[in-house]
Amino acid sequence: MNELIAPALPFDMLPRAREAVRDVKLQQFVGNATHLKDTQRGGIFGRDFGNDYDDLRTVARDTKQYALDHLDELLERFIERAQASGARVHTATTAADACNIALEIARHHGAKSCVKSKSMVTEEIGLLPAFEAAGIATLETDLGEFILQIDGDAPSHIVTPMIHKDRVATAKSFVRELGARYTEDPTELTMIAREHMRGVYRQADLGVSGANFLLADEGAAVICTNEGNFDLSVGGPPVHLVFVGIEKLIRGACDLAPFLKLLARSGTAQPLTVYTSFVRGPRRSDEHGGPKELHYILVDAGRIGVLAGKKRDLLRCIRCGACLNACPVYRKVGGHSYGSMYAGPIGAVLTPELERAQGGHDAGLANYKDLPRASSLCGACYEACPVKIDIPKFLLHDRARLRARGLSPKSEGATLALWRMLSQRPVLFRMALRAVRFHARMLGKADGEQSWLTHAPGPAGAWTKSRDLGVATGESFREWFKEHKRSGGAP
Amino acid sequence: MRVALFTTCLAEALAPRALKATVLVLEHVGVTVEVPDAQTCCGQPLLSNGFPADAALLARRMVELFAPYDAVVTPSGSCCSVVREKYASLFPEDSADHHAAAALAAKTYELIEFLETKLMIDPATLRGKSCATTLTCHDACHLRSINRHGCTAPYLKAACCGDLRDLPDMAQCCGFGGMFSTQFPEVSTALGAEKLAHIASTGATTLVASDTGCAAHLAGLAHRERMTLRVISPAEALAESLGLLA
Amino acid sequence: MNEAFLARVRAAVRAQPVTVHAVPSHAVVRRVAVEARGLAELFAKNATAVGMRVTRVSDADLNATLLRLLEPHGATVVAVRDPDLAARAAKSAGSRLVANDNADALFDCIVGITDVECAIAESGSIVVSTTGRIRNAWITPPIHIAIVRESQILADLVDLFESRPDALDAASTTIITGPSKTADIEGVLVTGVHGPAAVEIVLLA
Incomplete structure (x- = not known):
């Protein structure tokens, strides 16, 4: 082959x-x-x-x-x-x-x-x-x-x-x-x-x-x-x-x-x-x-x-190729990047699922752990699909399976765990936002109400490898809103 | 009608001006906005990256926080779509949580959608000062799932927010995609570069982006490439044109 | 072997709840109403749009039209089910006529003349089958001449399946919508890849 x-x-x-x-x-x-x-x-x-x-x-x-x-x-x-x-x-x-x-x-x-x-x-x-x-x-x-x-x-x-x-x-x-x-x-x-x-x-x-x-x-x-x-x-x-x-x-x-x-x-x-x-x-x-x-x-x-599993919908595919043509990622990486005769959005979900069904016990995702991530979840594939296969939904499903089986990068998991903890604690969450503002003010290049970071520390470093990060360093929205209410709502 | 602002974590961190603009525009059309204090993040990063159970916990928080309100409005298209299209599916069908999530979804709106479909405000009545800015508009892909993709530019155009030019190939994703932007950075930036080239081809110096993530991605790329481009939200475009924001 | 396979499919089907219990109405699929007027015009327009050439003639002018179309060309096979049309087509082909009892001989023919089971206005298609016609007389030669009577034109593709299911009784039936095409090389449209580069439709009033 x-x-x-x-x-x-x-x-x-x-x-x-x-x-x-x-x-x-x-x-x-x-x-x-x-x-x-x-x-x-x-x-x-x-x-x-x-x-x-x-x-x-x-x-x-x-x-x-x-x-x-x-x-x-x-x-x-x-x-x-x-x-x-x-x-x-x-x-x-x-x-x-x-x-x-x-x-x-x-x-x-x-x-x-x-x-x-x-x-x-x-x-x-x-x-x-x-x-x-x-x-x-x-x-x-x-x-x-x-x-x-x-x-x-x-x-x-x-x-x-x-x-x-x-x-x-x-x-x-x-x-x-x-x-x-x-x-x-x-x-x-x-x-x-x-x-x-x-x-x-x-x-x-x-x-x-x-x-x-x-x-x-x-x-x-x-x-x-x-x-x-x-x-x-x-x-x-x-x-x-x-x-x-x-x-x-x-x-x-x-x-x-x-x-x-x-x-x-x-x-x-x-x-x-x-x-x-x-x-x-x-x-x-x-x-x-x-x-x-x-x-x-x-x-x-x-x-x-596949028929017996949770992704029966995938078998509706009539192989028209519309989702490939609509997909921004396919357009950039081409079909051979998917490592399967089924490329693009449908391939990203179908390939691991067919493989799983033949290999038993989720072998599929373990063998193709990048595929579910190779999507910006823009939804163009779902919109183009003539039989309405909700491909983004299945990509999310696979991402959850990858996570549950420890097949996703650990560093990402740590960042998300921190996020999960903060998101459930509003006071800490506000403090974290303040800390981000403070860091950006110290480390970045000021530009009006914001500050540009070119080498961000921590998890944001992955972002600034390819692009700058503009962080608002002025008054926070909450501070402004409090003041705005106190002054009677007039701008 | 009690209206709450759903601030979104990303806008609070990166784009507080979009939130101010949202409040000011809503007040301009006679809507008083409240900001539930304890809101944090809607859970999209968790849901998109394999933690649906944790996302469900945040969804439950959101449901409780916004329970007292008649409408929930946000300037961020992507976060809006999560509440609208994903929340209910995080809970078993026919569970109380599922119904509560569906109820929140039914009263949650992206700002332009709220103005156009809920308040039914003719954009012509929002016509502000004539403004010399040349703009173009990129809609968040997630607006697709709430049938609002491609609706922002016509509304802003009718509200006469400067010289608004059509963005070629608007339908293609800008390459942000949440953590996709760092998982596949080469693909993400290549898509961003293509988007910036289309923006440049319009001659516009200001981009209106209907999601904070897309805005941060494109602004960050433009800044790295030393391309002069101001990136604002639809709310800011309206607020500026109406003279509500300097 | 097949039984064990079927048993596995049965178990798989039962492993998930049935979500669709009845096939929905296909009303939205139809684009052209059965009773629509001007089907001949619509068919001619749509057949032309997909790259076939349509010549509308009276029944009396069939032979002259066939002669004109055949004039520059050589070996011709006639695969016409209608006996009357078959005789007239054979007469027009004259000395160009090749016996139609040998599939391999089709490869040496320049023209294949067929009649059709029916035609479809909505898509500009013609439908041919192996009932009474040598298989692939419409594919193998580089030119296909199809004789279509206006009365054979169905409004919509849906009608082929609803009112002419007999058309599908043959060992092989083909709905033809244009000349053989490819755009595999850089998206450039090329006709006449494996099938005919030219499809001439003679539409009889």
Whole structure:
């Protein structure tokens, strides 16, 4: 697995974040792209839904939550109906189980080559390395994922995986890996990739994809792409595998419209993705194309544990990427700083939770103790989320867990303990404020009613490492207010 | 109507002028303000950093302190949002504490919100002396949770507080985030620098920031970078324009 | 294997209280009323906005229009379910026509002509399925010509699921909303990545 999205644990975010902030190009690429997408998202919802936008999100939230609250029934119905359509359904408890099921199918068919459409869950379970180790040459067909694959890089955004890369890097890798002539023109680069992949589609033994939704009533999968690579991956090879997390289940096509209307608008400001493809079983007897075998591999990999826990809401996520685009921290640190294929606000809560559910006893937070702290709690993610996942609430929850388990820095804890003590004793609290004023007057540089500290003592020292601290050194508000009242309230 | 001022610890330490301005503006519109003496901190630093049980103790203090009042007003958007959006959730649903916290939440307001939605004061009636200052306004992100994000500038504009210019990309956080500012200092300051660049691009020399924390962060960064920028609260902007504060 | 898995899901579901007992009304999802007028205009406008080209012609002008669109191009596959339209499309394709019984041969075609199950005014989408049409005739060739009758236009995406669920009965159904697109390289929009760069809609009155 790529070290960028599957680092050695426990993972330390701070060094990566620090490096990213210094990376001028990353700042520019990620900053521009996320700002643009976020603005366009606001624009298209304003245009198409206006004041109904919030109600639409509420409908989507409750529809998905209903599905999670009844996931057992839906799963049972899906399995039954997908099988009735001629598909085979497998269940995988662990990432390794999921890979092994796929490897077994591949072995059975003597598959040597695979075309793969973009899928987060396959990144999560490490399917590609497993296939490579088994000698199955696998081609990522989503353009962004393809470029990352030939460059040995890793996705840094759920929807726009190569948001951190530019055309120059792409041009160089196309010359190096594909023997293409050097060009930086995005259209020409895309056409080079197109031609390269067309040859592979025609030969591949195996197609692999994820799914955006599973429809229980229809026993069908829904896959959304803009490039059309899914349709080619499923249309050519004789065997197709759909890897999908069980949280993708909804009741059926009757519940699909709100999600389709939210997904592409939230992710890329389109009314719908260019291709919204429904798969309902393998090729029929009267058909010439399509897979002869269709397999669903329903993946747990921690999801059942999340479902059983206090953070069930997280499974509502439809992977639109809107919270990444809206997040000030993601914009500055980029996706690779999160040490997971799920970056940004949703990743910060989902990664440790999935890890916990697989590792048992809160292993997750211990391995990712920076993630819950990597947020200014500004709430932009919650506001952008089409299914109203209250991400800040879960970040707070995780911060409390970290504290309770002694995984937060001790120095911080001491400062906060002092604060807690003072806050419950108003007289001491007032004295402390006076002491701060006094110190600032002694140590700082006077500037009218305030004093500037550049090297503050004690806990405030962390603040003044990066910025000055202006403390009001004149009359306190309480003194003023007493005087103000005595003089009859006149200014 | 008995109105209490919720001073907030940060404003008492760093921005007493914002509190004075709040009192003066409220008196200007005919509201007498009381200041419960024993108030300290609302508990946000504890809640945000993993001590919800301790934050609940402070929430209970706040509930008791403000029980006698009909409305609680504060110039600090972030602290206001904690009382409004977080307090009740610190207690088990259907507990007496939960209901009491919800009752406090229902009567707590950020100053501009109080003027606009509770007192329903047309900002045009707060029009003061014409003033040569060029300003721009950054709203506290936490105003999002009480549906007031982006409401400060239009109100101040209508009250004619100087030459108020739109701040590009106002929606992005300034990078303060409480202890986040020292936990991820590089990210925090990078966001602050971006905010300062946007402020500079407006040509404004005064920033109105609707939270004391954001104000201290941006003022501190500007001071370190030797950028000339006065940072004030919305209350001060109003009080200055009305001639209540020098 | 599946049984044990299901049992674990059942236990997990029961481990937390159910918070949503019934799916809420989806009324707010609909943007265009079923009885709305001017659906053909709305469809044409929205399909154009997402990058497809719409030519509105009378039924009598279909053949001439197809001929004009096909004129500069070569090998053409016809994947049209409606027998009448299929015959007319094949006639227009003439010597360019390639047999539609081989998925691999699609890779050598320049044009794929299809009819549609329905179209959606609200999003400017067309809906195709593998019922009576060779799969991916609308994806593999670089040009897709879709014949749409005005009477096939649904008001809203919601109507596809509410009034045309049969459209989803096929082994594969695709809602198409534009030409194949990517903006992966520096956000620059490029069309024709894997699917067609051009989608021509012939809208029959």
